Amino acid sequence: MFKKLLIANRGEIAVRVIKTCRRLGIKTVVVYSDADADADSLAVEMADETVHIGPAPANQSYLVADKIIAACKSTGAEAVHPGFGFLSENAGFAQRCADEGVVFIGPNPGAIQAMGDKIESKKFAEKAGVSCVPGHIGEIADTAHAVTISEQVGYPVMMKASAGGGGKGIRVAWNRQDVEEGFPAVRAEAKASFGDDRIFIEKFIESPRHIEIQVLGDKHGNVVHLFERECSIQRRNQKVIEEAPSPLLDEATRAAMGAQAVALAKAVNYDSAGTVEFVAGQDRGFYFLEMNTRLQVEHPVTELITGLDLVEQMIRSAWGEKLSFKQDDLKINGWAIESRIYAEDPYRKFLPSIGRLVRYDPPAEGQQAGYTVRNDAGVREGDEISMYYDPMISKLCTWAPTRLEAIDGMGRTLEDFHIEGLGQNIPFLAAVMDQARFRSGKISTNYIKDEFADGFKGVEPTSEQIDVMTAVGAAMQRVYAARARSTDAGLSNPVRTEWVVAVGHAKRRVKLSGEDRRLSVELPDEGRTFHLETLDWRPGKPVFLGKLDGKPFTVQVTPAAEGFTIRHRAAKAKVLVLTPRSAELHDKLPEKQAADTSKLVLSPMPGLVVSMDVVQGQQVREGEVVCVLEAMKMQNIIRAERDGVVKAVNAKGGDPVAADEVLVEFA
Known part of the structure; x- marks a missing residue:
């Protein structure tokens, strides 16, 4: 077994890998950027060794393969675990590791090349006879080309980054204007997050469900699936709540999806943990979306229903061990729910909220009254959530014998989670757990849009x-x-x-x-x-x-x-x-009147002004773009909420702004 392993990632996934390595007796090395300096990073504190790799922006640190390889060489790390995001699905990096004599804890470069690229994976899947969502698989030259393709496919369409993941570089377009405005933003997000601005377009299936199959392979041709996860509760194409198994599937559909996922994995000689994603209709019909050639954020729910440690299995596969079990040995045990605790303000359309965790008091882990609690986190009280990376604080999971018991356990556990210092989505997650529709299992990727059409404003007390x-x-x-x-x-x-x-x-x-x-x-x-x-x-x-x-x-x-x-x-x-x-x-006191901000465009979050699209004296119509802000690598288009003439512009492209800062004033 490996003696020393380098983790080319940060936050909760770095902490997660360290925990497994400690149990296996493997020493760990963690790389860190300026934003994750020693005093601010739990992963850095827990690792046996650390290496500084540069400035906060990921394209100057975590995405620089030369720095990761150099860190392996300087510390004597025999292998590198990429976590998820960053370089985890980069075939070039996996090959570079092989060339440098460093074991990549993940699939072989050929499998990543075949499946990790969203455009190439669809071509491969079509040749393999896998049912795919209709769309344009080739590269797209520019916005005009994107409009032409979208109108050929038929609205609504989804624009997706070829190298994407984690909900970044994705937009749904319902008409021509959405494509014209959204395509440049998707391309910019893809470039910033993955260093690859290629985009593809496919038909967007309305009222779909997002269901994915976890696969696991070794270097001896063995592949199994670890059943499914339902990931339909999303906002901005970012998963918020996941569960395993899915309340939609029956045994026949589960077996069919699992068999298709395994066949696809075997076709590319897949030899690690990976996920085959499907879009499913309410009638249980399903289409292949993509394959994520890495560990998924939501892997804990699969671990909770199977009893397996997926990080351990990845390490053992990379070492060359055979899988110690066959498909018939695997069974679903109980039900697991995962809630992603994000630094975002649900009361302000889920916009990112950066800052310091003045208080961070998570619920107790382990066996509770009828359910089990697990909390995967990479932060402590006093840590700062940076604008440079994903705004996730932790992944809170509950397991119980049945779905409703797991949901009830999650609702109770969310009560016990206390955070101060920045906006967080715990009240929203609690609201979902209490909703009759969610409890019934009749969900779709439109759930948040359907149930909270006017945004989240809390609920009235029962x-x-x-x-x-x-x-x-x-x-x-x-x-x-x-x-x-x-x-x-x-x-x-x-x-x-x-x-x-x-x-x-x-x-x-x-x-x-x-x-x-x-x-x-x-x-x-x-x-x-x-x-x-x-x-x-x-x-x-x-x-x-x-x-x-x-x-x-x-x-x-x-x-x-x-x-x-x-x-x-x-x-x-x-x-x-x-x-x-x-x-x-x-009873005799007058009510306080709220300040009138109807003539102001306020920054909905702290971030960076990408572009200011209006000038003083300009006539602006309701719905027109005023400016574009970026935070956590996501670009947000700010639109005018009323007609008016611009009286003053208080920011320009490149300026950092705080939440509620006045960007534009109308006469």
Whole structure:
């Protein structure tokens, strides 16, 4: 077995590979850029050795093959694991490793060449008799050529980077204007992310499901599949929630997809972990999309239902070992769900949110009450999420015997995940777990667009959540009031027991009795009482863990004037805890008016201005492009939300901008 392995990647996947190497007794080397300096990188801290490889931009560090090979040579690393992204599907790099005597932990260069290029893989698949999505497989010269092809294929079409992956370099075009505006952006994203600006176009199948088959091969001609993953919950073609197995497939379809994936892998002598992706209709018909010749981000759900370590299997295959099992030895055990925790603001159309993790308190891993928790992360409290790389914070997984039990476990686990310092998508993920449609399994890649057509704005608290917020607000206020009394010498007023609690605009009288840790909350006007047990909370702590009538919960709490802001899953509310007299006066206060920003174009996120497309005095119509911003290698087109004349332009191409910075003012 290898004695030392270099990881040509960063973040959570580097940490993931290190954990397996430690278990196998393999020393690890991690490369890092300026953005992942020693104080900011968990992977750098965990590795046995580290090598600095250059500036933050990936094309000056993680994508430079010479620097990776030099790091292998200088440290004596016998093999290199590329993780996912960066150089993981670069056939030239795999060949370079072979030429330099360094083992590439992944498929052979020929397999990468045949399947890793999205254009060539479709040509290969067609020759092999695999059913493919209709489209134009050849290269596209320019925007005009893209328009011609799109109109020949028929709208809607999908424009995709040939060397793409991870949701980057992909746009759906519904008409000619979408192609004219989107094609240059897709090409630029492809160039920035993969160093390859080739684009292909294919028919976009409406209401599709994204289902992929995990394959695993060795260097002796053996290939098996490890069943499927459903990855249909996506936004901007980036997977958000994955699960294994798929709620769509029956045994016959699963066997057919698996057999096709294995046949394709054998045809190219595939000898590592890889994924054959399909687009499936609601009728279980399926078409080959592409093959990812690398480890997938969502591999943990496959590991949870099979009991295999895919990183270990990749290493053993690269060492030359035969697979130790056959297809008939593999069985699906239970159900697994993965939620990608992203540094993005779901309340602002999921735009990236960079910054420091002021608080990072993930849920406990391992066996819980009826489910198992796994959290793959590459960050710690105090780390910074950079604008240079993918905004993923961690991959949170739950496993349980059944799908609904796994979903319930995920919902409960998301409650226990606390992050401060930047926007994150935990409330959105929690909302999906609670939705009847998701729980039914009737999903598609349009799910987020269908269910959150106007964007994500949170959800209204259920009656049960209102009870939780009422009890928690009253309990915390009682503790704060007791603390205030203890600081006033000689104060002998009795403990107040009657309050008015407002959750949002709804007020209810409450009467408290019992001890702080075991509190009875009576609702005189409703004729009922519930009982709150505080398991973990103290003043200043942002998480309240408790039980309401015996049912466990966790809420996020922030002090506010006369009360608190409390969030339970996707429901958030201002909770005021008032004396009866204060409640009467509070009703007379005027509501605060929001500032008028209708004449301003604000930066929706921190990033870099790629281009400013308007000038002072220009007449602009609603929907026209104002500027293009880039963050996390994704280009975002900012459009005018109203007709108007440009009064002032406050930024130019190349300028860095902060979230909510005024870019353009209208007269």
